[in-house]
Amino acid sequence: MKQITSLAEMQALVYPADAKIGFVPTMGYLHEGHLSLVERAKDNCDITVVSIYINPTQFGANEDLSSYPRDLERDLELLDSLGVDYVFIPTNEMMYPQPYLTWVNVDEYSELYCGQSRPGHFRGVATIVFKLLNLVRPHYMFMGEKDFQQLVILQKMLADLNHPCQIISCPIVREEDGLAKSSRNSYLSPEERIVARSLSQTLLQMKAMVAAGYKDATQLIKIAASNLENNGANVDYVELIDSRNLRKQTEIDDHSRMIMAAFVGKTRLIDNMLL
């Protein structure tokens, strides 16, 4: 595995002709969720590139940028053992030359849901992903469904900006008790860890209710939110949306997805499920 730490080297990298290039952008502190994306890229592409970069512009002023978990050495060992071809590790100076003035924003979608409690977050995500795509030049980008709003926003960004890269969305990888894998799970105390599983349990319960014939979105949202609160989580939002365009739904159909964010202690967790 080759490590690339300069812009010039990344830009000058020549891939073999006709090779399909797969890309997995990450902020490091890799878990099985990331590794499943890498494996998918390896299975479907000739060359796999992974980036490790904690993007400061997607963190709000009071968020966890400085404490975000890091373990570069372990990340590199894991990626190497999976047979990744290139790992790109840029610095803030490379990605945000000062004064930095150019941004990518997917209007409307970025203001919804997570965007309400994290203003500017998706502008930071869209900007860094667009920049990474310009540098890495992949045919396919592999992304997890856990950050579902991010996934739809980035798909819209690529479509609106006529970018040829295709996003391959991959299923959420969960702990044995259902908790969606996330680097931020490492913040949870053992007691909080028990509360945290109420997110996936609630989603499963809502899926079962839909299977049993419940169709009223308002009712389902209400039940889900009080379920979370009763289990000790502090709800940020629970919504029922159309998976294709993030629009709120009032009635369940084949595209209905419940999305949720809740604080467990100080840790903000997100999860979602197609109902």
Ligand code: PAF
């Ligand atoms: O999902 C993430 O880890 C980040 O938002 C991403 C896509 C790597 C951009 O920094």
